[in-house]
Amino acid sequence: MIRLRSPEAWGWIALLAIGLAAPFLVYPVFAMNVLCLALFASAFNLLLGYTGLLSFGHAAFLGSAAYVTGLAARTWGWPPELSVAAGVAVATVLGWAFGSLAIRRSGIYFAMITLGFAQLVYFLVVQMSWTGGEDGLQGVPRGKALGVIPLDGQYTMYYFVFGAFLAGFWLVWRTIHSPFGQVLRAVRENEPRALSLGYDVDRYKLVAFVLSAALAGLAGSLKALVLQFASLSDVHWHRSGEVVLMTLLGGMGTVLGPSVGALLVVTLENYLPGLDALSESPSAQLRLLSRLGKLPIPVVIGGVFVVCVLAFRRGIVGELRALAARAFTAVKRPSSSTTSSE
Amino acid sequence: MTQALFGQLLVGLINGSFYALLSLGLAIIFGLLNVVNFAHGALYMMGAFAAWMLSSYLGIGYWWALLLAPLAVGIVGVVVERTMLRRLYGLDNLYGLLLTFGLTLIAEGLFHHYYGNSGNSYPVPEALQGGVNLGFMFMPIYRGWVVVVSIVVCTLSWFVIERTKLGAYLRAGTENPRLLQAFGVNVPVMFTATYGFGVALAAFAGVMAAPVYQVTPLMGSNLVIVVFAVVVIGGMGSIAGAIVTGLGLGLVEGLTKFLYPQASAVVIFVVMAIVLLIRPAGLFGRVK
Numbered sequence: 001m002i003r004l005r006s007p008e009a010w011g012w013i014a015l016l017a018i019g020l021a022a023p024f025l026v027y028p029v030f031a032m033n034v035l036c037l038a039l040f041a042s043a044f045n046l047l048l049g050y051t052g053l054l055s056f057g058h059a060a061f062l063g064s065a066a067y068v069t070g071l072a073a074r075t076w077g078w079p080p081e082l083s084v085a086a087g088v089a090v091a092t093v094l095g096w097a098f099g100s101l102a103i104r105r106s107g108i109y110f111a112m113i114t115l116g117f118a119q120l121v122y123f124l125v126v127q128m129s130w131t132g133g134e135d136g137l138q139g140v141p142r143g144k145a146l147g148v149i150p151l152d153g154q155y156t157m158y159y160f161v162f163g164a165f166l167a168g169f170w171l172v173w174r175t176i177h178s179p180f181g182q183v184l185r186a187v188r189e190n191e192p193r194a195l196s197l198g199y200d201v202d203r204y205k206l207v208a209f210v211l212s213a214a215l216a217g218l219a220g221s222l223k224a225l226v227l228q229f230a231s232l233s234d235v236h237w238h239r240s241g242e243v244v245l246m247t248l249l250g251g252m253g254t255v256l257g258p259s260v261g262a263l264l265v266v267t268l269e270n271y272l273p274g275l276d277a278l279s280e281s282p283s284a285q286l287r288l289l290s291r292l293g294k295l296p297i298p299v300v301i302g303g304v305f306v307v308c309v310l311a312f313r314r315g316i317v318g319e320l321r322a323l324a325a326r327a328f329t330a331v332k333r334p335s336s337s338t339t340s341s342e
Numbered sequence: 343m344t345q346a347l348f349g350q351l352l353v354g355l356i357n358g359s360f361y362a363l364l365s366l367g368l369a370i371i372f373g374l375l376n377v378v379n380f381a382h383g384a385l386y387m388m389g390a391f392a393a394w395m396l397s398s399y400l401g402i403g404y405w406w407a408l409l410l411a412p413l414a415v416g417i418v419g420v421v422v423e424r425t426m427l428r429r430l431y432g433l434d435n436l437y438g439l440l441l442t443f444g445l446t447l448i449a450e451g452l453f454h455h456y457y458g459n460s461g462n463s464y465p466v467p468e469a470l471q472g473g474v475n476l477g478f479m480f481m482p483i484y485r486g487w488v489v490v491v492s493i494v495v496c497t498l499s500w501f502v503i504e505r506t507k508l509g510a511y512l513r514a515g516t517e518n519p520r521l522l523q524a525f526g527v528n529v530p531v532m533f534t535a536t537y538g539f540g541v542a543l544a545a546f547a548g549v550m551a552a553p554v555y556q557v558t559p560l561m562g563s564n565l566v567i568v569v570f571a572v573v574v575i576g577g578m579g580s581i582a583g584a585i586v587t588g589l590g591l592g593l594v595e596g597l598t599k600f601l602y603p604q605a606s607a608v609v610i611f612v613v614m615a616i617v618l619l620i621r622p623a624g625l626f627g628r629v630k
Contacts, residue, residue: 054436054439056439101615101618101619102618104618104622105574105618105622105623107435107436108372108378108435108436108439109574111378111436111439112378112570112571112573112574113574113614113618115567115570116567116570116571116574116610116611116614117611117615119564119567119568119571119611120608120611120612123607123608123611124608126607127604127607237567238447241443241447244440244443248440295451295455296451296452296454296455297451298447298448298450298451298454299447299448299451299452299455301444301447302443302444302445302446302447302448302449302451303444303448304444305440305441305443305444305447306426306441306444306445306448308440308444309430309437309440309441309444310426310429310430310441313433313437
């Protein structure tokens, strides 16, 4: 547990303050996009980082929830909370269906199966008429929260999203730090041993999977309201790969890592093309940097992927934590050696 | 009616030939290296592009491309294995999948950047143009050629792996690479060669596919996911299983196109779900 007035608590308070101030510091839609994908990555990390299951099809939950929320808000005229709930419900059901099949195989097969199911969802979305096919589902109204607060303003929308993000993030945090989360970690570290200790491993995996899918759905539903559309890119396997990258880059198996990763990846995708403007700059280094802006985004994302896998597997938060742990032992060691010499 | 049915079955058989060639390469690589090669679809695309480039820039035809394109892509594979994949061998095999995923994004992104979205057509070689009337249907010779060649290549690979000394080393390496090394076999070189071969097989499939489909940067992008499903259905345990499953699922897809065209894109994933329900280890898989 976090004790009040510990450095950790101050850190969380600082992050909360940054989160509250964000829409005044950066473009609000950008900040909301980061929050949605950070929630998506945190949900994903519950599986990869804490249960040791690599799902390569999480876009299916994000995307289907986005489409259903869009449909509910636009065609059926549902209020935003209900539309979001509908999206989450569909993602949860899908998560249960895919999860209960996918956990029948483990390891790398699990990744391939989830990828296959996500592709199934992708093709269904392409073919069904109400999704708008290639154009996506456009013109999703944001509506009024609780029937009174209009969400059309970027700031009110931001705090709506921020509240939902906090709730989702808290749920992930609570899960990780619960006895249930301990069992998940045991499954990750040594599945046969967890099984022999009497834990119904499949059941734990399935619950983790459904929870992760539901939260991914929440992220997708919010995203549809924020951007006011749902598109094929949300169900495409590039999106499933992107969330793996966010988690890996930030640090899998860390609470904060996925959010850090999401922030970096979204920033990269948004501002990289802008580097092109530096090509007129007098400094040679900056001109070299501008070349990066010309590269297609997938190439850059792929490059970051390769670097992360080869040289940076703990991710940013993981590396920082290891660094802190080393510094901590380095401080401790001299004192312990003096006590032993006494 | 029957014309249309046999036509779709033939298309299915051709798709199935590519599934078989690709899943064979995946199975061989996974068996020895324990790496799920996500880049397989991108390498297939590079094979097709290599053939197209050879013909449009250098005027080199199909028959040479059939040899040169797999060689060139195989060399790319060898470089990838030597410089990158090699570092991941002791680790969880999800890293191999992620690395090759990243490489796929780079390769497809670059080709897409330079060659755009539109397809480039590649001519059917002169010797294989035209078709024959089989009585119940008209069959373009090139399509028959694709099916026959891929069956021959797959059978040959099966023979080499299951019945020769080289194959015995490969199987031994799959079971226990350290013991094999202790017997004096150069296992690291074998790993490199295996990856190179599996990748060359993907490029070979790409060259074969060039005259059938359009040569586009994303031609392998959805294919690799279907091939993964094929591998899940068949189980990666056996080479013969990979071949039979590949061809069989191609036929199933063709049949679906005839009966209910809307479902043809998803039928393989539905079959995957059913197989997972009934026989979780896959049709030819062994339960470990």
